[in-house]
Amino acid sequence: MHDRSRKAVWHPCTQMKQHETLPLITISRGEGAWLYGVDGKRYLDAIGSWWVNLFGHGNSRINAALFDQLDKLEHVMLAGFTHEPVVKLSERLTDLTGSNLGHCFYSSDGASAIETALKMSFHYWRNSGHPEKNHFISLQNGYHGETLGALSVTDVGLFKDTYMPLLRPSTQVPTPDWRYALEGETARDHALRAAAALETHVATRHGETAALIVEPLVQGAAGMGMYHPDYLKLAREICTRYGIHLIADEIAVGFGRTGTLFACEQADIWPDFLCLGKGLSAGYLPLSVVMTTEKVYHAFYGDETTLAFLHSHTHAGNALACRAALATLDIFEQDEIITANRFKAKYLNEAVVPIACHAKAKNFRNCGMIWAFEVETEDSAFPRKFFQAALEQELSLRPLGNTVYFMPPYIINQQEMDLLVAGTLRVLESC
Numbered sequence: 069m070h071d072r073s074r075k076a077v078w079h080p081c082t083q084m085k086q087h088e089t090l091p092l093i094t095i096s097r098g099e100g101a102w103l104y105g106v107d108g109k110r111y112l113d114a115i116g117s118w119w120v121n122l123f124g125h126g127n128s129r130i131n132a133a134l135f136d137q138l139d140k141l142e143h144v145m146l147a148g149f150t151h152e153p154v155v156k157l158s159e160r161l162t163d164l165t166g167s168n169l170g171h172c173f174y175s176s177d178g179a180s181a182i183e184t185a186l187k188m189s190f191h192y193w194r195n196s197g198h199p200e201k202n203h204f205i206s207l208q209n210g211y212h213g214e215t216l217g218a219l220s221v222t223d224v225g226l227f228k229d230t231y232m233p234l235l236r237p238s239t240q241v242p243t244p245d246w247r248y249a250l251e252g253e254t255a256r257d258h259a260l261r262a263a264a265a266l267e268t269h270v271a272t273r274h275g276e277t278a279a280l281i282v283e284p285l286v287q288g289a290a291g292m293g294m295y296h297p298d299y300l301k302l303a304r305e306i307c308t309r310y311g312i313h314l315i316a317d318e319i320a321v322g323f324g325r326t327g328t329l330f331a332c333e334q335a336d337i338w339p340d341f342l343c344l345g346k347g348l349s350a351g352y353l354p355l356s357v358v359m360t361t362e363k364v365y366h367a368f369y370g371d372e373t374t375l376a377f378l379h380s381h382t383h384a385g386n387a388l389a390c391r392a393a394l395a396t397l398d399i400f401e402q403d404e405i406i407t408a409n410r411f412k413a414k415y416l417n418e419a420v421v422p423i424a425c426h427a428k429a430k431n432f433r434n435c436g437m438i439w440a441f442e443v444e445t446e447d448s449a450f451p452r453k454f455f456q457a458a459l460e461q462e463l464s465l466r467p468l469g470n471t472v473y474f475m476p477p478y479i480i481n482q483q484e485m486d487l488l489v490a491g492t493l494r495v496l497e498s499c
Contacts, residue, residue: 090452093459098125101477101484103464111464114488116475119288119320120351123399124479130352133395137388146174146385153390160397161344161359164329168338169359173377174385178319178345179213181356182281185341186217187379188358189279189313195367195375201312205269205280208243211289212281212317221281224290239273241266245293247431256296263302270310279313279340280306284331285435288320291471292440294433300335313340313364319356323347323396324406324478327413327436340364350396355389409437409478412485416474419489428496440473443499450499457498461491 073079073094074087096106101124103111113121123130141151158172173188175181186204193201206212206221213219214227220235222228228235242248242265249258270277284300287293307314316339321331325347328334332342341364345356368377383389399405417434423441424432432441443450451467458465465472474488 086452090456100124100126101480109462111459111462112476112480112484112488112491113464114474114476115464115466116477117351118346119325119475120346120349121477122323122347122350122396124477127350127399129399130350130392130395133391134352134388137391141387143383143386143388145382147380151385151387151390153387153394154385157390157393157397160394161357164397165338165342165359169342169361171360171362171365173358173360173379175356175358175381176354176383176386177213177356178317178343179215179218180381181319181343181345181358182212182218182221182315182317183215184358184379185281185315185317185343186221186279188360188364188377189315189341191377192313192364192367193278200276201278203273203276204238204278205266205273205312206238206240207282207287208240209245209287209290209293210240210243210281210283211287212283213319227289239269241269243287243293244295244299245287245290246295247293256298259296259299260302262295263299263306266303267306270306270312274310274312277310277312279315281315281317283317284321285326285334286321286331286438289468291442291468292433292438292473294435294438294440297335300332300337304335304337304339307340315339315341315343317343319343319345321438324400324409325435325437325475327406327410329400329406348396349389349392350399352392353386353389354383355386355393405478412478412480413437415482416485416489419485423489423492423496426493426496428499437478438473438475440471443467443470443472443496445470445499454495454499457495458491461494463488463491463495465492465495 073092094106095103097104101113103113144151161172162170173184175184190202204221206223208223210223212222216234219228219231221238223240242262244259244262246255246258280303285295285297304314316332318331322344332338340361342359349355368375413436423429428443429441430444450470454467
């Protein structure tokens with residue numbers, strides 16, 4: 069299977085030549101927090117299969133919802149047609165934002181949602197008589213996806229540098245990530261300084277700026293950079309004061325990852341565009357959504373076709389994916405997941421003290437159900453070596469550069485958390 073996959077499948081974010089000597093792990097099934105290989109070995113899915121799996125593999129309640137939906141409708145185009153799952157999901161998401169965001173535009177993945185939000189912001193200003201407002205601001209070290217529009221507002225060289233000639237220019241402002249704080253600065257002090265830099269830029273460039281896009285509280289692919297929620301509060305105030313949109317990319321951090329259902333709740337703000345994905349369907353099926361305000365929606369509403377939002381995705385609002393998302397929201401509500409996660413986070417925070425105090429671990433940090441730390445190393449092969457060593461400890465851990473992180477399914481239990489900590493410590497000793 070390894071050789072067949074290596075020859076037939078071009079794997080994402082992968083130097084395929086490495087798999088001449090580094091075997092691909094062939095997974096035959098998943099159950100709960102575990103992945104099982106064809107050779108019988110198991111691996112704790114400590115990164116939620118790229119941050120999507122919330123309630124474990126083979127979840128019986130989500131499975132039942134999908135089986136039920138299969139007997140009714142698998143898919144219908146969302147142009148000119150609609151269906152019950154997409155309507156119910158849109159209504160429930162609207163309720164979860166307190167009706168602050170009441171219009172849902174669907175796509176299939178995170179990058180597609182970002183493309184949607186960027187185009188929608190630009191088109192809003194065009195419809196409003198301000199076509200000159202077509203520039204975007206993002207954060208230093210921000211990551212928003214790898215399609216061309218999303219990559220244009222991304223600031224991770226590994227992803228962006230190769231494709232620079234194809235990208236639209238954007239401006240990056242200083243990150244509020246507390247790892248960049250000056251000596252003696254608190255996380256909040258640094259966030260306030262970053263917000264001041266944002267306002268300095270916006271004050272002179274708001275006339276040409278459509279929107280600021282941020283990953284609320286945690287900058288994921290750049291190494292799980294975490295920051296104080298006051299930055300979001302001030303960013304919202306700045307965007308409102310100077311008349312630009314705020315786009316919140318909660319693809320990775322939404323649905324409880326930061327300790328609240330939406331990360332923006334911790335700053336008591338709502339953006340103009342909220343991008344959701346990954347955990348939206350608990351990792352079962354590709355689904356993402358952009359939620360926006362009545363004001364934005366109204367700017368596209370009229371008799372002329374050119375006023376309409378000219379954007380579509382073939383599988384937008386797929387009935388099966390929406391049904392999986394509805395089952396996911398049911399689990400959040402019925403099992404009081406946000407409250408339960410606080411107890412799990414408390415337990416793991418106590419268990420990880422030996423990692424946080426380890427000589428090789430730097431900047432240990434936690435936000436909700438996300439944990440991260442750096443390993444000081446000059447070895448460019450560190451991520452691959454760590455990944456391989458973790459597999460030997462029954463752990464699926466895939467570092468971002470020299471950043472090791474945990475984003476486990478919410479169903480992880482205490483025994484599994486203990487195994488995660490003990491295995492990680494053994495890997496640290498070996499790398």
